[in-house]
Amino acid sequence: MQVANFYAPTSGGLRVALDETGRGFGRYGHERILIVPGRTGSVEQTPSGQRVTVRGLSLPGLGNYRVLTGRRRVRRLLDARPPDVLEVSDKTSLLWLARWSRRRGVPLVLFSHERLDAILYSRVPRWFPLRAATDTVNRRLARLADEVIVTSGFSRAEFDRVGARNVRRIPLGVDLETFRPVSRASAGDRAVRLVTVTRLSREKRPERAIDCLRVLGERGTAAELTVIGDGPDGDRLRRRARGLPVTFLGHLGDRRDVAGRVASADVALFPSPAETFGLATLEALACGTPVVVPAAGAARELLGGPGSGVVSDETPAGMADAVRDLLEVPERLRRAAARAAAERYPWTDTVAALVHRYETIGSRSARR
Secondary structure (H helix, E strand, O other): OEEOOOOOOOOOHHHHHHHHHHHHHHHOOOOOEEEEEEOOOEEEEEOOEEEEEEEEEEOOOOOOOEEEOOHHHHHHHHHHOOOOOEEEOOOOOOOOHHHHHHHHOOOEEEEOOOOHHHHHOOOOOOOOOHHHHHHHHHHHHHHHOOEEEEOOHHHHHHHHOOOOOOEEEOOOOEOOOOOOOOOOOOOOOOOEEEEEEOOOOHHHOOHHHHHHHHHHHHOOOOEEEEEEOOOOOHHHHHHHOOOOOEEEEEOOOOHHHHHHHHHOOOEEEOOOOOOOOOHHHHHHHHOOOOEEEEOOOOHHHHOOOOOOEEEEOOOHHHHHHHHHHHHHOOHHHHHHHHHHHHOOOEHHHHHHHHHHHHHHHHHHHHOO
């Protein structure tokens, strides 16, 4: 059974990961039940398994994201169908489930979808002891969970820092059929097409993509930027982009539409230094679109051979340099390198690794 907050129609990597792993568990003959918050309660049978929506609280400033607050309702659901393994996808607001799992003898797995210090860095004053505070939280999390699943070396580092020994690294995957290269006209004399797929929120640093475009124009490189995604900073970013060739598409619910637009770009920009994996980055690579990523965060771990992407510093000038470096690589070579980098991460590998871990954890619990 999986329990997650911040699962919404416009969710990014979290929703994709839960839907893909749920679908994969079914292929192994396992039943997946997902409990998430929503505007109203409902029970649905989806291709990824049963999804139970419990009325949740909408948080100010987070768009349509909600959190589970009806603990009694969630406990009743768990008591009615105790799972073999309980997977929790939130580090803070779902900690109370650890008490239920211990009392019922159900192993608890924390699936780490965020790195606390990276997310909070831009939200707390400089005097705040961020590292010490997050270390305290992560030390407790590791003690409460039977196992912690992380998706990257960057994600794992915060648990290694506190000496946690129950951490397992399992990278996410990518839908290589939906996200794939398409036939397209060469850049020629047209403007360079840039794209970014991101939530428009502070920790994602989307303004850096806009500023990169501005620098490219100042240097004489004609370019245009497409922004796919929405979030609380949308209005601020639209004001920042005034006078620039930037198109804001908002959230696109059709994954094939997203894939087509990303595949038609020359370079994809992913400036967030807080990514614990970089699913949108991986999807761009699968489309054969090379990427520019920062030195901080996990996205750099996804790069493959030369031409698949460039790690830049976090300045607009550094990102612009990275774009121009990629454009120097022949298009056929950079697109092949990007696709090859993504092909190392099929969802089948992710699901197989998770099934093995959960079967092991579940059988170990049954022998107690």
